[in-house]
Amino acid sequence: MKLLTKTTLYYITVSLFIFFIGGIGIYQLVKRLENRKVIEELTDQMHRFAFDLKRIKSDMQQVTLITGGLIQLEHVHEIKQPKIQFADTLIFDNIRNRFAPFKRLTFYIEVQGLLYKTSIYKSLIESNYLIEQVALIVTIIVIVFLLAVYFLYRYFFGRIWADFFLTIHKIQHFDLASPVKLDFPESMIIEFNELNQVLKKMIDRISSDFQGLKEFSGNLTHEVQTPLAVIKSKADLLIQDPDINENQITLAGEISRETIRISKLIKALSFFTKLDHNQFPDKQTIELDKIIRSKLEVFEDFMQAKALKVNLKIISHPKISMNPELADILFTNLIKNAVRHNIPSGSIDIELEQKSFTIKNTGKNIDIDPEQLFERFSKASKNSESLGIGLSIAKKICNFYGFNILYGQKEGYHTISINFNS
Amino acid sequence: MKILLVEDEKGLSASIQSYLKMSGHICELAADYQSATEKINLYKYDCALIDINLPDGSGLDLIKKLKADNETTGVIIISARDTIDDRIKGLDLGADDYLVKPFDLAELNARIKSLFRRISFSGSNIIEVGELSIYPDEFKVKLGDELFDLTKKEYNLLMFFVSNANRVLAKETIAEHLWGDNIDMADSYDFVYAHIKNLRKKLQEKGLHDYIQTIYGIGYKFQTI
Numbered sequence: 001m002k003l004l005t006k007t008t009l010y011y012i013t014v015s016l017f018i019f020f021i022g023g024i025g026i027y028q029l030v031k032r033l034e035n036r037k038v039i040e041e042l043t044d045q046m047h048r049f050a051f052d053l054k055r056i057k058s059d060m061q062q063v064t065l066i067t068g069g070l071i072q073l074e075h076v077h078e079i080k081q082p083k084i085q086f087a088d089t090l091i092f093d094n095i096r097n098r099f100a101p102f103k104r105l106t107f108y109i110e111v112q113g114l115l116y117k118t119s120i121y122k123s124l125i126e127s128n129y130l131i132e133q134v135a136l137i138v139t140i141i142v143i144v145f146l147l148a149v150y151f152l153y154r155y156f157f158g159r160i161w162a163d164f165f166l167t168i169h170k171i172q173h174f175d176l177a178s179p180v181k182l183d184f185p186e187s188m189i190i191e192f193n194e195l196n197q198v199l200k201k202m203i204d205r206i207s208s209d210f211q212g213l214k215e216f217s218g219n220l221t222h223e224v225q226t227p228l229a230v231i232k233s234k235a236d237l238l239i240q241d242p243d244i245n246e247n248q249i250t251l252a253g254e255i256s257r258e259t260i261r262i263s264k265l266i267k268a269l270s271f272f273t274k275l276d277h278n279q280f281p282d283k284q285t286i287e288l289d290k291i292i293r294s295k296l297e298v299f300e301d302f303m304q305a306k307a308l309k310v311n312l313k314i315i316s317h318p319k320i321s322m323n324p325e326l327a328d329i330l331f332t333n334l335i336k337n338a339v340r341h342n343i344p345s346g347s348i349d350i351e352l353e354q355k356s357f358t359i360k361n362t363g364k365n366i367d368i369d370p371e372q373l374f375e376r377f378s379k380a381s382k383n384s385e386s387l388g389i390g391l392s393i394a395k396k397i398c399n400f401y402g403f404n405i406l407y408g409q410k411e412g413y414h415t416i417s418i419n420f421n422s
Numbered sequence: 423m424k425i426l427l428v429e430d431e432k433g434l435s436a437s438i439q440s441y442l443k444m445s446g447h448i449c450e451l452a453a454d455y456q457s458a459t460e461k462i463n464l465y466k467y468d469c470a471l472i473d474i475n476l477p478d479g480s481g482l483d484l485i486k487k488l489k490a491d492n493e494t495t496g497v498i499i500i501s502a503r504d505t506i507d508d509r510i511k512g513l514d515l516g517a518d519d520y521l522v523k524p525f526d527l528a529e530l531n532a533r534i535k536s537l538f539r540r541i542s543f544s545g546s547n548i549i550e551v552g553e554l555s556i557y558p559d560e561f562k563v564k565l566g567d568e569l570f571d572l573t574k575k576e577y578n579l580l581m582f583f584v585s586n587a588n589r590v591l592a593k594e595t596i597a598e599h600l601w602g603d604n605i606d607m608a609d610s611y612d613f614v615y616a617h618i619k620n621l622r623k624k625l626q627e628k629g630l631h632d633y634i635q636t637i638y639g640i641g642y643k644f645q646t647i
Contacts, residue, residue, distance in 0.1 A: 222475075225502035226431050229524035233437030236527040239590045239640060240444065250639030253592050256526075260594065263524050267504070301575065301601065305613050325506050 004157050011153055012146065019142040023135075030134045034127040039086060042105040045120055046084075050109050074117045079108045091121065100125055163187035167196055174203070176210050177278045210277065217273040224266055232259040268389050271329075272376075275396055280323040288331075289314045289352055295331045296350075302339050309347040316354040320420055322401055330397045333390040334359050334416060341414070358417040366414075370407040391416075423447045423538055426467040428458040428484060429500065430477050434523075438471070441527040444589070447534070455479030462488055469496040469534055474503065474512070482515055489516040496537040500525065526595045532585040551584055551646060553630060565628055575600060576621045583634070583644035592641040618642060 049071060085106045090099040101124040109116050167184055174182050182203050184196035235256035239249055274280065296303075296310060303310060320327070338348045338361035346362030366373075374395040377388045391407075394416075398405040404419040425447050429435040435451050442449040450465075452458035455478045462470075462484070470488055474481040481499065488495050497517040501508060504522040512520055518537050521530060539547050539558050549556040555564045561577055563570040572580065582599050583591070593611045600614070622634050635643045 222502040225523045226434065229502070230431060230433035230437070232524040233434055233441075233527055237437050237440055239592065240441070246638055249590070249637065253640040256592060257594055259524060298601075301613060305616060 003161070004154065007157070008150065008153060011149060015146055015149060019145070023138050023142065026138055027131070027135055030131050034131060038103050038122055038124065038127060039105075042086070042103060042120055042122055045122075046105055046107055046118075049118070049120065050107075053109060053111050056111070070121050072119045072121075074119075076108070076115050076117045079115065080117075083108060088124070089121075101128060160189070163189060163192045164195075167192065167199065171199065171203075175278075176207060177281070181207075213273065214277050214279075217270045221266055221270040225263060228259050228263045232256055235259065268393065271393065272396060275326075275400055280326050280400075282323060283321045284324050285319045285321055286324060286327045287317065287319055288327075288357065289317050291327055291331050292335075292350060292352065292357075295328075295335045298332070299335055299339050303348070306339070306342055307345045308339065308342055309345075311347065311349045313349070313351045315352060318352065318354050318420065320401075326397050326400070330394055333394045337390050337394075337416070338414075355421040356417060356419050358415060360413050360415045362412055363414050365409065365412065370409070373407050374405070423468045423534070424466075425449045425534065426452060426458070426461055426465075426470040428452045428455075428470065428476065428481060429473045430454060430475075431473075438527065438530065441531060442534070445531050445535075445586075455481075455484065458484055459487065462491065466492060467495050469498065469538060471498050471500055471530070471534075472517075474499060474501045474508070482512065485512065485515045485517055494541055496534075496541045498530075498533060498537060500530075526592075526598065528582075528586045528589060528591050528595050529599055531589075532582050532599065535585040536581075549584060551587070552633070556581065556584065565630075570624070570628070572621070572624065575617050576624070579617050579621055583642075587644050587646045590637050590640060590643050594641075596641065 087104045087106070089102050089104050091102050092098070093100040102121045103124055105120045105122075107118055107120075109118050163185070170182060170184065182200065184200060187193050187196065235252045238244060238252040239256070244252070292312070296312065335348075338359050341363045342348065342361050343363055348362075349358075349360040351358040351360075374391050376392045395405050398418055401420075406417050406419075408415045408417075423446075425442060427435055427438055427442075427449055429438070429451070430453050432453065435453070439449045439451060450461060450467075452461050455476045458472075458476075470484075472481040472484055476484075481501075485497050485499075488497060496519075498519040498521060499512045499517045500521050500523060501512070502523045509520045518541070519533050521533065536558075547557070547559055549558065553565055554570065556562075557564065558581065561574075563572055563577065563580065578600055579596065582596065593614050596614045596618075597611060600617070618634060622632065625634075626632065633644050633646065635645050637643050
């Protein structure tokens with residue numbers, strides 16, 4: 001859930017709860033006030049009426065007519081408790097032609113020696129109307145307020161958290177390999193400034209480590225090659241020396257060979273670092289069937305010499321967006337691996353589909369965990385010419401592009417498959 | 423052939439110079455950008471071997487200058503950098519070839535000869551080795567008037583031997599020349615052996631002298647003297 005959605009929900013829930021309680025309270029309060037007002041008015045009227053009545057000398061029948069039915073007099077012989085009673089009642093309203101709510105005050109009065117039960121009626125229509133109006137206004141205020149809170153909150157939310165979202169955006173688009181430095185603008189909010197400072201410190205540290213490692217591996221690759229070239233050239237010259245004996249020439253040959261091995265090892269290791277540092281950014285659309293065909297051609301001699309049978313099954317022609325150098329290395333390594341570890345008169349089956357590439361070769365059974373096979377310097381055979389990193393390079397390239405690479409071994413067949421779509 | 427070698431690493435330039443002298447070339451040294459520029463201004467070279475990273479400048483600028491002054495000078499870059507980008511940059515400036523350090527002196531020698539054949543004698547280029555005549559522009563070998571039938575690999579092998587005649591060639595060097603440096607196949611030495619056996623057989627069938635000597639423990643030598 002987004003920060004905005006979450007906080008808005010909290011705000012609205014809490015506001016609704018408060019307004020619900022508040023609304024009920026206001027309603028009850030207004031109702032009680034109105035009720036008290038009506039009771040006061042009735043009481044007041046009762047006293048005035050009683051006072052007036054005592055001064056009347058005429059027939060009591062006429063009194064009822066004058067008051068228009070809102071005061072009723074009934075001759076009784078005794079007083080029933082309570083002496084003064086308020087009650088809500090419905091009376092049929094002739095004019096409006098419907099029942100209307102009234103409040104009735106009943107009391108006893110003695111006039112000219114006779115006891116009368118007197119009822120004074122007061123219409124509640126107006127006070128009910130008032131209560132309804134108050135309730136309506138309160139409801140409207142609540143809705144307006146909620147809407148205002150909602151929109152104002154969204155507006156202020158955007159303003160307050162803007163720096164925070166800017167920070168997130170900057171981090172998301174930050175690339176260690178790019179020379180652009182990460183810079184956060186000053187924020188009005190202390191916490192965000194603190195966050196930015198911490199992030200900046202962390203990223204600066206990572207950047208400098210990254211740069212250091214990049215330089216180190218760059219130096220290692222290039223600077224070491226020159227002395228290696230010197231050693232190799234001296235060994236080469238030594239081999240040409242007419243006075244050298246058989247034993248010495250073998251030693252010179254070994255020096256030359258091992259020098260090349262160091263050079264290749266360093267290049268392969270620095271390749272891992274380069275891949276880790278995303279130093280192969282440019283991508284092209286690679287037509288896999290073409291690259292596979294050209295790689296098979298490169299290894300043709302070796303396949304012929306081993307009398308390998310190659311079956312190339314191209315089911316579809318996938319085009320993959322990747323760095324051409326990496327594509328070249330990946331397929332060279334896989335095909336080289338299938339040729340190198342093959343048996344005489346064996347076979348290589350290659351299948352290319354829209355989403356996958358599979359290479360299956362005959363070979364000796366190896367006793368090794370499939371996962372270990374992709375690790376650096378793990379060798380199934382004591383083949384000292386192999387550096388033991390061909391497959392780990394292949395795996396690294398696959399990981400780099402999010403491809404899934406799997407190894408399987410069954411009945412003398414070794415299969416490596418790549419799924420481009422994972 | 424007159425070659426200018428621009429390389430700041432003294433140990434390497436001395437080795438290259440010795441090897442090229444053995445092959446009958448004249449090789450002049452320049453250890454930095456400054457002295458290389460002076461030499462380019464004063465003399466004309468058939469070929470220049472240039473290291474890109476020089477203490478006082480870039481070898482790439484030297485290539486520009488060389489190609490501007492004299493189009494026919496062949497340029498081979500010798501560099502420790504081997505990314506595709508570096509190669510493209512160098513070749514775009516007009517370099518003819520690119521060798522990555524550490525390289526084999528025999529390979530360098532073969533590249534120089536091949537480059538020289540490409541740029542100096544256009545078309546009418548024949549290499550005589552005993553009774554054999556090699557036509558490098560047509561990838562053909564003749565024995566008198568008769569075409570000497572060789573596979574592509576055998577032809578490449580013969581050319582490599584001829585370019586480094588009377589030199590000991592390690593079998594790795596031959597393998598790398600024939601299949602490139604990323605084919606570090608263990609079996610490649612067996613294939614070198616197989617190809618050499620075939621070439622030898624073909625030479626013997628024609629009643630030719632056995633030029634190819636096996637040097638125990640290291641490789642082969644193409645003996646013409």
